Amino acid sequence: MTQLRFHKGLYNPDAIAAAVAAFEPFATFERSEEPEHLVVSLACTQPGEDEASLAGEFSNYVLGATVDRVKPEGQKS
Amino acid sequence: MAMSQESQVKAESADGVIRLSFEESIYPKDAVFGAAYVLLDRAFVHIDRNDGRLQISVRPKPGVTIAADAIAGEFENEALAQTWRREIIHENRAMLESITSRALGGAAGPPGLDDLLDASLGDLGDAFDDPLGIAVSWEEKYGKKADGDKPAEAAGPDAKPAEEPKP
Numbered sequence: 001m002t003q004l005r006f007h008k009g010l011y012n013p014d015a016i017a018a019a020v021a022a023f024e025p026f027a028t029f030e031r032s033e034e035p036e037h038l039v040v041s042l043a044c045t046q047p048g049e050d051e052a053s054l055a056g057e058f059s060n061y062v063l064g065a066t067v068d069r070v071k072p073e074g075q076k077s
Numbered sequence: 078m079a080m081s082q083e084s085q086v087k088a089e090s091a092d093g094v095i096r097l098s099f100e101e102s103i104y105p106k107d108a109v110f111g112a113a114y115v116l117l118d119r120a121f122v123h124i125d126r127n128d129g130r131l132q133i134s135v136r137p138k139p140g141v142t143i144a145a146d147a148i149a150g151e152f153e154n155e156a157l158a159q160t161w162r163r164e165i166i167h168e169n170r171a172m173l174e175s176i177t178s179r180a181l182g183g184a185a186g187p188p189g190l191d192d193l194l195d196a197s198l199g200d201l202g203d204a205f206d207d208p209l210g211i212a213v214s215w216e217e218k219y220g221k222k223a224d225g226d227k228p229a230e231a232a233g234p235d236a237k238p239a240e241e242p243k244p
Binding site: 004005007009010011036050053055056057059060063064066067070 | 106107110111113114117121122123124125126131136138139
């Protein structure tokens with residue numbers, strides 16, 4: 001099982017939820033919370049899968065989804 | 078393990094993972110995220126925050142032949158470019174908005190008569206009032222009667238007859 005910690009001030013919680021939904025066919029997830037981080041533990045469901053790479057792709061997905069959800073400065077309310 | 082330290086960016090590598098540390102007051106969060114976004118196709122990137130610094134882990138994806146140090150250098154360059162781009166946008170925001178609004182206004186086409194009539198005249202006040210009826214059209218003022226007078230009669234008794242066409 002690989003644990004990823006996403007800082008609450010940096011990563012969008014909706015992006016994490018979207019990533020969990022996208023990677024659900026490939027891994028099982030456990031989510032928990034720390035004072036400053038959202039913690040996601042994932043384990044591959046398919047044998048022979050490289051869990052480190054899957055975790056890396058998951059992290060990349062969350063990062064990309066967070067960037068996509070950031071409003072341009074001019075649109076901030 | 079290699080480690081370099083510049084003024085605001087720290088980098089160290091171990092086991093194929095490059096760890097960069099950016100001073101957040103110099104490199105804004107959005108700029109670092111933008112730089113990370115550029116690398117997503119070649120490396121696994123994770124960002125964390127600690128003591129006012131953004132800490133980035135960069136690990137090249139399997140099959141990517143670019144050296145980890147090169148990716149780290151590219152990340153630093155991209156973060157700098159993103160930061161500078163944001164600064165330029167911030168400084169030129171008023172001009173950009175002005176140009177954009179003019180472009181959009183021009184795309185809407187020239188204003189129609191109704192738009193001009195509805196437009197506020199501001200300090201002009203009653204400058205466009207027409208107490209003498211000068212702006213009233215001839216048709217409105219001396220409109221033809223319903224029985225259909227001929228143009229020659231409407232011209233009056235002193236009007237010259239129309240010339241006959243010469244052969």
